[in-house]
Amino acid sequence: MKLYCHPQSRSNTILPLLKELDIEDQVELIELEYGTTMRSTEYLALNPLGKVPCLVDDDAVISETPAIFAYLADKYAEKGFAPALHDPKRGEYYKWLFFGHGPVTEFMNIKALNIPPETLAKQRGSISFGDEEAMMNFLRQGLSHAKPYLLGEQITVADLYLAYWLAFGISFKIIPYDDAFKPFLNTIKQRDAVKDVSWFQAI
Ligand SMILES: N[C@@H](CCC(=O)N[C@@H](CS)C(=O)NCC(=O)O)C(=O)O
Missing domain, CATH: 3.40.30.10 (Glutaredoxin)
Structure with a gap:
Protein backbone atom coordinates (compact mmCIF):
# COMPACT_ATOMS: atom_id res chain seq x y z
CA MET A 1 0.00 0.00 0.00
CA GLY A 80 -9.79 -6.55 16.43
CA PHE A 81 -10.09 -2.80 15.81
CA ALA A 82 -13.67 -2.91 14.45
CA PRO A 83 -16.79 -4.81 15.50
CA ALA A 84 -17.59 -7.68 13.11
CA LEU A 85 -19.81 -6.84 10.13
CA HIS A 86 -23.06 -8.14 11.63
CA ASP A 87 -22.31 -7.22 15.23
CA PRO A 88 -24.98 -4.69 16.33
CA LYS A 89 -22.12 -2.62 17.81
CA ARG A 90 -21.21 -1.80 14.22
CA GLY A 91 -23.97 0.87 14.27
CA GLU A 92 -22.49 2.83 17.15
CA TYR A 93 -19.05 2.30 15.70
CA TYR A 94 -20.15 4.11 12.53
CA LYS A 95 -21.91 6.77 14.58
CA TRP A 96 -18.72 7.71 16.40
CA LEU A 97 -16.50 7.49 13.35
CA PHE A 98 -18.81 9.76 11.36
CA PHE A 99 -19.48 12.10 14.29
CA GLY A 100 -15.74 12.60 14.67
CA HIS A 101 -15.36 13.33 10.98
CA GLY A 102 -18.49 15.41 10.40
CA PRO A 103 -19.67 17.50 13.36
CA VAL A 104 -16.37 17.59 15.29
CA THR A 105 -14.12 18.66 12.43
CA GLU A 106 -16.77 21.02 11.06
CA PHE A 107 -16.96 22.65 14.50
CA MET A 108 -13.20 23.20 14.52
CA ASN A 109 -13.17 24.60 11.00
CA ILE A 110 -16.07 26.96 11.67
CA LYS A 111 -14.57 28.15 14.95
CA ALA A 112 -11.37 29.11 13.14
CA LEU A 113 -13.40 31.32 10.76
CA ASN A 114 -14.57 33.63 13.58
CA ILE A 115 -18.11 33.82 12.22
CA PRO A 116 -20.33 36.10 14.35
CA PRO A 117 -22.44 34.10 16.87
CA GLU A 118 -25.71 35.62 15.52
CA THR A 119 -24.94 34.27 12.03
CA LEU A 120 -24.19 30.81 13.45
CA ALA A 121 -27.39 30.89 15.54
CA LYS A 122 -29.46 31.65 12.42
CA GLN A 123 -27.87 28.68 10.61
CA ARG A 124 -28.07 26.28 13.58
CA GLY A 125 -30.59 24.02 11.83
CA SER A 126 -28.26 23.30 8.94
CA ILE A 127 -24.93 23.23 10.78
CA SER A 128 -23.94 19.58 11.32
CA PHE A 129 -22.99 20.04 15.00
CA GLY A 130 -25.94 22.33 15.83
CA ASP A 131 -24.09 24.59 18.22
CA GLU A 132 -21.16 24.26 20.59
CA GLU A 133 -23.36 23.36 23.56
CA ALA A 134 -25.14 20.57 21.65
CA MET A 135 -21.87 19.15 20.35
CA MET A 136 -20.33 19.23 23.83
CA ASN A 137 -23.43 17.53 25.28
CA PHE A 138 -23.21 14.79 22.66
CA LEU A 139 -19.54 14.18 23.45
CA ARG A 140 -20.09 14.46 27.21
CA GLN A 141 -22.86 11.89 27.15
CA GLY A 142 -20.93 9.42 24.98
CA LEU A 143 -17.60 9.79 26.74
CA SER A 144 -19.07 9.59 30.24
CA HIS A 145 -20.41 6.14 29.26
CA ALA A 146 -17.08 4.95 27.81
CA LYS A 147 -16.00 1.75 29.59
CA PRO A 148 -13.19 2.59 28.98
CA TYR A 149 -13.80 2.81 25.20
CA LEU A 150 -16.83 4.05 23.30
CA LEU A 151 -18.13 0.55 22.62
CA GLY A 152 -17.04 -1.02 25.90
CA GLU A 153 -13.93 -3.03 26.68
CA GLN A 154 -12.75 -3.41 23.09
CA ILE A 155 -10.97 -0.46 21.48
CA THR A 156 -11.90 0.35 17.88
CA VAL A 157 -10.58 2.76 15.30
CA ALA A 158 -13.57 5.00 16.14
CA ASP A 159 -11.96 5.59 19.58
CA LEU A 160 -8.64 6.39 17.96
CA TYR A 161 -10.12 8.74 15.38
CA LEU A 162 -12.29 10.66 17.85
CA ALA A 163 -9.49 10.82 20.42
CA TYR A 164 -7.00 12.20 17.88
CA TRP A 165 -9.34 15.04 16.96
CA LEU A 166 -10.32 15.80 20.53
CA ALA A 167 -6.70 15.89 21.63
CA PHE A 168 -5.86 18.13 18.68
CA GLY A 169 -8.80 20.49 19.33
CA ILE A 170 -8.15 20.62 23.07
CA SER A 171 -4.41 21.18 22.69
CA PHE A 172 -5.09 24.17 20.42
CA LYS A 173 -7.87 25.39 22.75
CA ILE A 174 -10.51 25.04 20.06
CA ILE A 175 -12.48 22.44 22.03
CA PRO A 176 -12.98 22.94 25.80
CA TYR A 177 -11.39 20.19 27.94
CA ASP A 178 -14.48 18.92 29.72
CA ASP A 179 -13.92 16.74 32.82
CA ALA A 180 -16.11 14.03 31.25
CA PHE A 181 -13.55 13.61 28.45
CA LYS A 182 -10.59 13.03 30.76
CA PRO A 183 -10.83 9.30 31.62
CA PHE A 184 -11.31 8.41 27.94
CA LEU A 185 -8.53 10.64 26.66
CA ASN A 186 -6.15 9.59 29.43
CA THR A 187 -6.75 5.95 28.50
CA ILE A 188 -5.93 6.60 24.83
CA LYS A 189 -2.97 8.81 25.77
CA GLN A 190 -1.31 5.85 27.53
CA ARG A 191 -1.12 3.87 24.30
CA ASP A 192 2.38 3.42 22.85
CA ALA A 193 1.16 4.44 19.39
CA VAL A 194 0.48 8.04 20.47
CA LYS A 195 3.51 8.52 22.74
CA ASP A 196 5.18 10.78 20.15
CA VAL A 197 2.04 12.59 18.96
CA SER A 198 2.57 16.13 20.21
CA TRP A 199 -1.07 17.10 20.58
CA PHE A 200 -1.70 14.10 22.86
CA GLN A 201 1.27 14.95 25.00
CA ALA A 202 0.04 18.57 25.26
CA ILE A 203 -3.19 17.64 27.05
N1 LIG B 1 -11.78 15.62 4.05
C1 LIG B 1 -10.37 15.32 4.04
C2 LIG B 1 -9.65 16.61 4.32
C3 LIG B 1 -8.18 16.47 4.16
C4 LIG B 1 -7.47 17.79 4.37
O1 LIG B 1 -8.07 18.86 4.55
N2 LIG B 1 -6.13 17.73 4.33
C5 LIG B 1 -5.32 18.93 4.41
C6 LIG B 1 -4.19 18.72 5.41
S1 LIG B 1 -4.77 18.53 7.07
C7 LIG B 1 -4.69 19.16 3.05
O2 LIG B 1 -4.27 18.23 2.41
N3 LIG B 1 -4.58 20.41 2.64
C8 LIG B 1 -3.88 20.76 1.44
C9 LIG B 1 -4.59 21.74 0.57
O3 LIG B 1 -5.81 21.91 0.73
O4 LIG B 1 -3.94 22.32 -0.26
C10 LIG B 1 -10.03 14.26 5.11
O5 LIG B 1 -10.61 14.29 6.19
O6 LIG B 1 -9.19 13.40 4.88
Whole structure:
Protein backbone atom coordinates (compact mmCIF):
# COMPACT_ATOMS: atom_id res chain seq x y z
CA MET A 1 0.00 0.00 0.00
CA LYS A 2 1.02 3.61 -0.52
CA LEU A 3 0.04 6.44 1.81
CA TYR A 4 0.21 9.93 0.31
CA CYS A 5 0.83 12.25 3.22
CA HIS A 6 2.47 15.39 4.62
CA PRO A 7 4.26 15.59 8.00
CA GLN A 8 2.19 18.64 9.08
CA SER A 9 -1.28 17.40 8.28
CA ARG A 10 -4.04 15.13 9.40
CA SER A 11 -2.25 12.30 7.65
CA ASN A 12 -0.36 12.16 10.95
CA THR A 13 -3.45 10.50 12.45
CA ILE A 14 -2.78 7.53 10.18
CA LEU A 15 0.74 6.90 11.51
CA PRO A 16 -0.37 5.85 15.01
CA LEU A 17 -3.09 3.78 13.35
CA LEU A 18 -0.44 1.87 11.39
CA LYS A 19 1.40 1.29 14.68
CA GLU A 20 -1.77 0.09 16.41
CA LEU A 21 -2.42 -2.39 13.60
CA ASP A 22 1.29 -3.30 13.47
CA ILE A 23 1.39 -2.79 9.71
CA GLU A 24 3.98 -0.01 9.36
CA ASP A 25 6.01 -2.29 7.11
CA GLN A 26 3.03 -2.77 4.76
CA VAL A 27 2.73 0.90 3.84
CA GLU A 28 5.08 3.07 1.82
CA LEU A 29 4.84 6.74 2.83
CA ILE A 30 4.90 9.20 -0.06
CA GLU A 31 5.33 12.78 1.14
CA LEU A 32 3.70 15.44 -0.98
CA GLU A 33 4.20 19.20 -0.76
CA TYR A 34 1.39 21.69 -0.28
CA GLY A 35 0.54 23.57 -3.46
CA THR A 36 2.97 21.67 -5.69
CA THR A 37 3.04 17.87 -5.76
CA MET A 38 -0.32 17.83 -3.92
CA ARG A 39 -1.79 19.67 -6.93
CA SER A 40 0.06 17.74 -9.62
CA THR A 41 -1.96 16.19 -12.46
CA GLU A 42 -0.77 12.78 -11.36
CA TYR A 43 -1.99 13.22 -7.77
CA LEU A 44 -5.25 14.97 -8.73
CA ALA A 45 -6.07 11.89 -10.82
CA LEU A 46 -5.97 9.92 -7.56
CA ASN A 47 -7.57 12.49 -5.30
CA PRO A 48 -9.27 15.39 -7.12
CA LEU A 49 -9.43 17.32 -3.81
CA GLY A 50 -5.65 17.66 -3.92
CA LYS A 51 -5.46 16.88 -0.22
CA VAL A 52 -3.84 14.31 2.03
CA PRO A 53 -4.09 11.64 3.32
CA CYS A 54 -4.86 9.21 0.53
CA LEU A 55 -4.23 5.49 0.72
CA VAL A 56 -3.76 3.40 -2.40
CA ASP A 57 -4.14 -0.35 -2.13
CA ASP A 58 -3.87 -1.95 -5.58
CA ASP A 59 -6.83 -0.50 -7.48
CA ALA A 60 -8.53 0.94 -4.40
CA VAL A 61 -8.00 4.67 -3.82
CA ILE A 62 -9.16 5.71 -0.37
CA SER A 63 -9.19 9.34 0.61
CA GLU A 64 -11.13 10.80 3.60
CA THR A 65 -9.25 10.04 6.78
CA PRO A 66 -11.94 8.03 8.62
CA ALA A 67 -12.51 5.93 5.48
CA ILE A 68 -8.83 4.95 5.72
CA PHE A 69 -9.34 4.08 9.39
CA ALA A 70 -12.40 1.95 8.62
CA TYR A 71 -10.79 0.34 5.56
CA LEU A 72 -7.65 -0.72 7.41
CA ALA A 73 -9.61 -1.94 10.44
CA ASP A 74 -11.62 -4.21 8.13
CA LYS A 75 -8.67 -5.28 6.00
CA TYR A 76 -6.88 -6.39 9.17
CA ALA A 77 -10.05 -7.55 10.95
CA GLU A 78 -8.08 -10.16 12.90
CA LYS A 79 -6.41 -7.33 14.84
CA GLY A 80 -9.79 -6.55 16.43
CA PHE A 81 -10.09 -2.80 15.81
CA ALA A 82 -13.67 -2.91 14.45
CA PRO A 83 -16.79 -4.81 15.50
CA ALA A 84 -17.59 -7.68 13.11
CA LEU A 85 -19.81 -6.84 10.13
CA HIS A 86 -23.06 -8.14 11.63
CA ASP A 87 -22.31 -7.22 15.23
CA PRO A 88 -24.98 -4.69 16.33
CA LYS A 89 -22.12 -2.62 17.81
CA ARG A 90 -21.21 -1.80 14.22
CA GLY A 91 -23.97 0.87 14.27
CA GLU A 92 -22.49 2.83 17.15
CA TYR A 93 -19.05 2.30 15.70
CA TYR A 94 -20.15 4.11 12.53
CA LYS A 95 -21.91 6.77 14.58
CA TRP A 96 -18.72 7.71 16.40
CA LEU A 97 -16.50 7.49 13.35
CA PHE A 98 -18.81 9.76 11.36
CA PHE A 99 -19.48 12.10 14.29
CA GLY A 100 -15.74 12.60 14.67
CA HIS A 101 -15.36 13.33 10.98
CA GLY A 102 -18.49 15.41 10.40
CA PRO A 103 -19.67 17.50 13.36
CA VAL A 104 -16.37 17.59 15.29
CA THR A 105 -14.12 18.66 12.43
CA GLU A 106 -16.77 21.02 11.06
CA PHE A 107 -16.96 22.65 14.50
CA MET A 108 -13.20 23.20 14.52
CA ASN A 109 -13.17 24.60 11.00
CA ILE A 110 -16.07 26.96 11.67
CA LYS A 111 -14.57 28.15 14.95
CA ALA A 112 -11.37 29.11 13.14
CA LEU A 113 -13.40 31.32 10.76
CA ASN A 114 -14.57 33.63 13.58
CA ILE A 115 -18.11 33.82 12.22
CA PRO A 116 -20.33 36.10 14.35
CA PRO A 117 -22.44 34.10 16.87
CA GLU A 118 -25.71 35.62 15.52
CA THR A 119 -24.94 34.27 12.03
CA LEU A 120 -24.19 30.81 13.45
CA ALA A 121 -27.39 30.89 15.54
CA LYS A 122 -29.46 31.65 12.42
CA GLN A 123 -27.87 28.68 10.61
CA ARG A 124 -28.07 26.28 13.58
CA GLY A 125 -30.59 24.02 11.83
CA SER A 126 -28.26 23.30 8.94
CA ILE A 127 -24.93 23.23 10.78
CA SER A 128 -23.94 19.58 11.32
CA PHE A 129 -22.99 20.04 15.00
CA GLY A 130 -25.94 22.33 15.83
CA ASP A 131 -24.09 24.59 18.22
CA GLU A 132 -21.16 24.26 20.59
CA GLU A 133 -23.36 23.36 23.56
CA ALA A 134 -25.14 20.57 21.65
CA MET A 135 -21.87 19.15 20.35
CA MET A 136 -20.33 19.23 23.83
CA ASN A 137 -23.43 17.53 25.28
CA PHE A 138 -23.21 14.79 22.66
CA LEU A 139 -19.54 14.18 23.45
CA ARG A 140 -20.09 14.46 27.21
CA GLN A 141 -22.86 11.89 27.15
CA GLY A 142 -20.93 9.42 24.98
CA LEU A 143 -17.60 9.79 26.74
CA SER A 144 -19.07 9.59 30.24
CA HIS A 145 -20.41 6.14 29.26
CA ALA A 146 -17.08 4.95 27.81
CA LYS A 147 -16.00 1.75 29.59
CA PRO A 148 -13.19 2.59 28.98
CA TYR A 149 -13.80 2.81 25.20
CA LEU A 150 -16.83 4.05 23.30
CA LEU A 151 -18.13 0.55 22.62
CA GLY A 152 -17.04 -1.02 25.90
CA GLU A 153 -13.93 -3.03 26.68
CA GLN A 154 -12.75 -3.41 23.09
CA ILE A 155 -10.97 -0.46 21.48
CA THR A 156 -11.90 0.35 17.88
CA VAL A 157 -10.58 2.76 15.30
CA ALA A 158 -13.57 5.00 16.14
CA ASP A 159 -11.96 5.59 19.58
CA LEU A 160 -8.64 6.39 17.96
CA TYR A 161 -10.12 8.74 15.38
CA LEU A 162 -12.29 10.66 17.85
CA ALA A 163 -9.49 10.82 20.42
CA TYR A 164 -7.00 12.20 17.88
CA TRP A 165 -9.34 15.04 16.96
CA LEU A 166 -10.32 15.80 20.53
CA ALA A 167 -6.70 15.89 21.63
CA PHE A 168 -5.86 18.13 18.68
CA GLY A 169 -8.80 20.49 19.33
CA ILE A 170 -8.15 20.62 23.07
CA SER A 171 -4.41 21.18 22.69
CA PHE A 172 -5.09 24.17 20.42
CA LYS A 173 -7.87 25.39 22.75
CA ILE A 174 -10.51 25.04 20.06
CA ILE A 175 -12.48 22.44 22.03
CA PRO A 176 -12.98 22.94 25.80
CA TYR A 177 -11.39 20.19 27.94
CA ASP A 178 -14.48 18.92 29.72
CA ASP A 179 -13.92 16.74 32.82
CA ALA A 180 -16.11 14.03 31.25
CA PHE A 181 -13.55 13.61 28.45
CA LYS A 182 -10.59 13.03 30.76
CA PRO A 183 -10.83 9.30 31.62
CA PHE A 184 -11.31 8.41 27.94
CA LEU A 185 -8.53 10.64 26.66
CA ASN A 186 -6.15 9.59 29.43
CA THR A 187 -6.75 5.95 28.50
CA ILE A 188 -5.93 6.60 24.83
CA LYS A 189 -2.97 8.81 25.77
CA GLN A 190 -1.31 5.85 27.53
CA ARG A 191 -1.12 3.87 24.30
CA ASP A 192 2.38 3.42 22.85
CA ALA A 193 1.16 4.44 19.39
CA VAL A 194 0.48 8.04 20.47
CA LYS A 195 3.51 8.52 22.74
CA ASP A 196 5.18 10.78 20.15
CA VAL A 197 2.04 12.59 18.96
CA SER A 198 2.57 16.13 20.21
CA TRP A 199 -1.07 17.10 20.58
CA PHE A 200 -1.70 14.10 22.86
CA GLN A 201 1.27 14.95 25.00
CA ALA A 202 0.04 18.57 25.26
CA ILE A 203 -3.19 17.64 27.05
N1 LIG B 1 -11.78 15.62 4.05
C1 LIG B 1 -10.37 15.32 4.04
C2 LIG B 1 -9.65 16.61 4.32
C3 LIG B 1 -8.18 16.47 4.16
C4 LIG B 1 -7.47 17.79 4.37
O1 LIG B 1 -8.07 18.86 4.55
N2 LIG B 1 -6.13 17.73 4.33
C5 LIG B 1 -5.32 18.93 4.41
C6 LIG B 1 -4.19 18.72 5.41
S1 LIG B 1 -4.77 18.53 7.07
C7 LIG B 1 -4.69 19.16 3.05
O2 LIG B 1 -4.27 18.23 2.41
N3 LIG B 1 -4.58 20.41 2.64
C8 LIG B 1 -3.88 20.76 1.44
C9 LIG B 1 -4.59 21.74 0.57
O3 LIG B 1 -5.81 21.91 0.73
O4 LIG B 1 -3.94 22.32 -0.26
C10 LIG B 1 -10.03 14.26 5.11
O5 LIG B 1 -10.61 14.29 6.19
O6 LIG B 1 -9.19 13.40 4.88
